Structures are given as structure tokens and as C-alpha cells.
Amino acid sequence: MKSSTQPLQSMPSSPAVPSAGSMLTQVSSVLAFIVLLILACAWLARRCGFAPRRVSSQSLNVSASVSIGQRERVVIVDVDDARLVLGVTAQHITHLHTLPPKAPDPQSEPMATADFRHLLQTFLKRSGKSQ
Structure with missing residues (x-):
């Protein structure tokens, strides 16, 4: 038997290792996207009424x-x-x-802090999706 040697063919190349610069760019862009997403969700929550309103000082x-x-x-x-x-x-x-100072109204009671359930019901009623 005759053995023939064939020239070495190029081996399949291994996947290229990404450089540190491109990896840093990817990570920073994903981080920037997440921060923007959080800010957008906060803006939407405030706009829809989920965020509590700022309580003004009663002394002024x-x-x-x-x-x-x-x-x-x-x-x-x-x-x-x-x-x-x-x-x-x-x-x-x-x-x-x-x-002179204004006489306090007996009917006006300080509004209690609304819990999440009440806020959700108010939001659903406002959007017309209540059951």
C-alpha cells in the first residue's frame, strides 16, 4: 500500500476573541439603555399618577x-x-x-396616604378598565 501524504490544509479558524474596547462599548451601551429605561418608567409612573404627590408644607x-x-x-x-x-x-x-388667620374648616380632613391598592383602583377607573 502506498501512502500518500496530502499537504496540510488550513485548519478551521477558531472564533475571534472580541477586543476589550468593543466589549467595553457593548457593556456601556447596555448600561446606558437600562438607565434610560428606568428614567422612562419613572416618568411614566409620575405621568400616570402612580408616584405619590409631593406634600406641601402646611405651615406655608x-x-x-x-x-x-x-x-x-x-x-x-x-x-x-x-x-x-x-x-x-x-x-x-x-x-x-x-x-387674620383663616378659620380651619371642620369638613376638610388631611388626606391619608394612599396605598398601592387604592392607587391601582384609581388608575384602572381613570383608564376605563375597572371591573
């Missing part, structure tokens, strides 16, 4: 406001022991008058 509250020019306003601010009538412009805030 703007109860009325009226515009008297392009940038001029008269506002009534409720504080703990008085109501202040203020003139507000782009540059200054001027105290115009002090009113």
Missing part, C-alpha cells in the same frame, strides 16, 4: 393668586398665625397687608 401655603400684569402678581400666603398679602414682581416681593 399659597391660598390665592391673581395676575395684575405680565410679571406682577398679588398672592395671599397662609402661614401659621397670619395670612400675608404679597406683591410679587420679577425683582421684588413686597408685603402689602396682613390678614
